Amino acid sequence: MGGRSVRRRADPAAPFRQHEPHGRQRMREVFAGQIASQVARLTGADDAEHRAGLVGTQLLGLALTRYVPRFPPAVEADTETLVRETGPVVQHYRTGSGITA
Numbered sequence: 504m505g506g507r508s509v510r511r512r513a514d515p516a517a518p519f520r521q522h523e524p525h526g527r528q529r530m531r532e533v534f535a536g537q538i539a540s541q542v543a544r545l546t547g548a549d550d551a552e553h554r555a556g557l558v559g560t561q562l563l564g565l566a567l568t569r570y571v572p573r574f575p576p577a578v579e580a581d582t583e584t585l586v587r588e589t590g591p592v593v594q595h596y597r598t599g600s601g602i603t604a
Contacts, residue, residue, distance in 0.1 A: 534559040542597050557596035561589060 538558050543551035565585065569577040580588075594600075 530559075530563070546598050548599070554596055554599075558593055561593050561596065565589060 534555055535552075539551045539555035542548055542554045542558070546554075548554055565577065568574045
């Protein structure tokens with residue numbers, strides 16, 4: 504599940520780019536609606552909005568560093584590397600499982 508989210512957002516055609524008209528509102532709609540409701544549905548978590556916010560920090564941070572300042576490590580990483588390395592974090596934010604301290 505976490506990997507799927509990273510894979511979708513690693514696409515440069517994702518609708519979250521800075522220059523897209525109404526991008527800010529669209530991001531709010533997606534993260535407030537789709538992700539929070541998905542987290543709530545899949546986990547029954549009372550803190551679904553909080554968890555969705557954490558998912559948003561990971562995915563938006565990845566998109567920002569990859570496409571705005573174009574930090575070389577983020578730009579040069581292929582999608583499967585990003586999925587492998589960030590997917591477990593996204594999964595943990597969604598479900599509270601998958602990462603141990």
